[in-house]
Amino acid sequence: MKKRVYRVRMQYIFEGVFEVVAKSREEARQKVIQNCGLVLAWNIRSTLPDEEVNWAFSTHPDVRTGRITVQEEQTE
Structure with a gap:
């Protein structure tokens, strides 16, 4: 196959x-x-001091699938 x-x-x-x-x-x-x-597989980040920044982000992104293309065929 x-x-x-x-x-x-x-x-x-x-x-x-x-x-x-x-x-x-x-x-x-x-x-x-x-x-x-944002660093993937890590966290929302800021290099500002804590007293200068606050953030509010959902940890569950909107996921969208785009175009799917065949790259190559493989044989087993």
Whole structure:
């Protein structure tokens, strides 16, 4: 029986907010861009001090499957 290798495009969408202490919208935006993010298989992260940031994200992403293509056939 022949098996195939399939490439499945996926999107994992985490949506939430970072609350940061800042003097302006632009400063808040820059702080989040430069200091906050998500590391797969790890956690939501921030390099800002705890008193300057708080976050609220669902730990269950919206999962979307995209196009599926055959990469190659394999024989057993």
